[in-house]
Structure formats: structure tokens, C-alpha cells
Amino acid sequence: MPSSPSSSAQEARLAVAARLREIMLDAGLQGQELAGLCGWNGAKTSRIINAKTAPSDSDIRAWCAACGADDQATDLIAASRAVDSMYVEWRRLTRTGLRRLQESAVPLYERTRHFRAYSSRVVPGVLQTEAYATALLATVADFRRTPNDVADAVKARLARSRVIRTGNHRFAILVEESVLYYRLGSVETMAEQLVHLRTAMSLPAVSLGVIPFTAQRTMWPTETFNIFDDVQAGVELLSAQVTVTSPSEIGLYVRAFDRFKDLAVHGRQARALISRAISSLG
Structure with missing residues (x-):
């Protein structure tokens, strides 16, 4: 059996975090630069990228806007919400x-x-x-x-x-x-x-x-x-x-x-x- 019954949820959290990181890198930004554009500290960006903190809907919108990827926000928000229903x-x-x-x-x-x-x-x-x-x-x-x-x-x-x-x-x-x-x-x-x-x-x-x-x-x-x-x-x-x-x-x-x-x-x-x-x- 799975080593942890919540591992599917963690896997999905990591997938959302990985997509956000790719969007940031595709925009040519580093964590601190993104944080400045979004109006929060760099530690928050790091926690989101490493799936330590689940991003809110507004976090995802701000992230995508800062990276010029507004068209990806809706799908990411849906994916992030789905994680919440797993565990x-x-x-x-x-x-x-x-x-x-x-x-x-x-x-x-x-x-x-x-x-x-x-x-x-x-x-x-x-x-x-x-x-x-x-x-x-x-x-x-x-x-x-x-x-x-x-x-x-x-x-x-x-x-x-x-x-x-x-x-x-x-x-x-x-x-x-x-x-x-x-x-x-x-x-x-x-x-x-x-x-x-x-x-x-x-x-x-x-x-x-x-x-x-x-x-x-x-x-x-x-x-x-x-x-x-x-x-x-x-x-x-x-x-x-x-x-x-x-x-x-x-x-x-x-x-x-x-x-x-x-x-x-x-x-x-x-x-x-x-x-x-x-x-x-x-």
C-alpha cells in the first residue's frame, strides 16, 4: 500500500508548485524579483515553490500577472483547489x-x-x-x-x-x-x-x-x-x-x-x- 495515504495530495501540491516555478523561469525571473513584483517577501516565494505553503487564488493570480502569464491562472487555481479536496x-x-x-x-x-x-x-x-x-x-x-x-x-x-x-x-x-x-x-x-x-x-x-x-x-x-x-x-x-x-x-x-x-x-x-x-x- 502507499507509504502515506496523503501522498496523492502531496504529489499534486508538488505539481502545482513545479508549474509556478516554470512560469517564473520562463519569464526570466528569480524568486526575489518575483516577490518584489508581487509585493511579498522572498521567503513566501520559496515556500510556494517548495510546496511548503499552498498558494491562495490571489497568490496565483499575482504570480501569473507578474510573469505575463495571466492566461494560465485559471487552470492553476483549479488545480490548486483540487489538491484541497484530496486530503x-x-x-x-x-x-x-x-x-x-x-x-x-x-x-x-x-x-x-x-x-x-x-x-x-x-x-x-x-x-x-x-x-x-x-x-x-x-x-x-x-x-x-x-x-x-x-x-x-x-x-x-x-x-x-x-x-x-x-x-x-x-x-x-x-x-x-x-x-x-x-x-x-x-x-x-x-x-x-x-x-x-x-x-x-x-x-x-x-x-x-x-x-x-x-x-x-x-x-x-x-x-x-x-x-x-x-x-x-x-x-x-x-x-x-x-x-x-x-x-x-x-x-x-x-x-x-x-x-x-x-x-x-x-x-x-x-x-x-x-x-x-x-x-x-x-
Whole structure:
């Protein structure tokens, strides 16, 4: 897996910084000269060039204007803003509650044709029941101290999950067997969720695999991640949501998913593991 889940964001920051440096050099300017034209000190120019400081929109406009490259400012601003969306702390994403976070992902889910998900923690969102989603999001809201809009967030999550029954989508989902035993909500909530998982296996668009406790590991359990086609991956850390767009990093997540898939059981064997977890609830 990547050495740092935020490395895609850093790579993108470096790319923006490199483009700004090229514009400066193409204009025949040095750092101090550019700083004088922009009205700031040379240290700021150095920090921007070395990706130590993220340039603001106004910084990029001033930089491009000083270099006679105003026509490049718009694209650079867009690229710089995109970096900010690659590594985003949950406290920023959920400061107004959880509903908007669920709704913001709808376009991505709708346009994705091949969806791959691996989870070592909880049942993936597209397969969650209302009661399970309520228990999970209530726990998230409590831990992250977000405004309590759990009921609305659950409705939004369930609405988003309709993609598994509509349109031209394929869902390959892998969970560690431990996910079947981590109790969120009441015994009744867990029983309903597990029965729903077993039922969802028959959906035409869904392939559900379970990685048994007894699997001979060729891949260690990692953080939960989703792969959207082959163009984007989403990684869920405790502190932040990471969006991966670098082809090399996406390739690592695809490779990890394929290894997990080799460890997983499907069909009758997966149903047997789910049924055993149901029986453990008594």
C-alpha cells in the first residue's frame, strides 16, 4: 500500500508548485524579483515553490500577472483547489452534520460503473440497513461531535445506495469476517443486517466476498477503501477522507483488492459464514 495515504495530495501540491516555478523561469525571473513584483517577501516565494505553503487564488493570480502569464491562472487555481479536496479532515467535512456528506457522494456513485469496496471495519454503506446505518452514524456523530442530523443522513445514505438496483453498475464488495461480528446497534439490528447481506448476494449487480478468519494471509487487513472505476480511490482514515487520483497509487489499491479477492470466499461458503455469525447472536 502507499507509504502515506496523503501522498496523492502531496504529489499534486508538488505539481502545482513545479508549474509556478516554470512560469517564473520562463519569464526570466528569480524568486526575489518575483516577490518584489508581487509585493511579498522572498521567503513566501520559496515556500510556494517548495510546496511548503499552498498558494491562495490571489497568490496565483499575482504570480501569473507578474510573469505575463495571466492566461494560465485559471487552470492553476483549479488545480490548486483540487489538491484541497484530496486530503480532507472529517471535522471539516462534517462541521454541518453528516447528511451533506452522504449527498455529496451521489454524483460519484451514479457515474461509477465498476465499484470495488474493501472493508475491515463495518458493512459497506451500499449494503447497510436503515437500523445498522442509524447505529453507525449515531456513533460517528457522537465521536466526531458533529451536529445531530443522523436521521436525515441515514435517509440520504439509503437513497444513495439505490444505485445497486438501478443503472449499469457492478459492485464487487469484500469484507473481513470480523465485520460480521462487530456489533453496532442491538442484537436485532445486527441480525437484520446480516440477513440483508445474505439476501444482497443474489442481486445481479452485487458480488459479495467474505475473507475468513482462517485465510492464509497474503495481504494484511488495511484501512477501508473504495475504488471508483480505475480513476479514483477513496480511503477512510480515522482523521480524514483521502481521495487518490494518481494512477500509480490507484494501481496499488487495485492490486491490494485483487489479493483480498483471492483470500475471500463467495457464494455458498460466504453464506455459511454469514449464517454462522447470525447464529452467534443467539
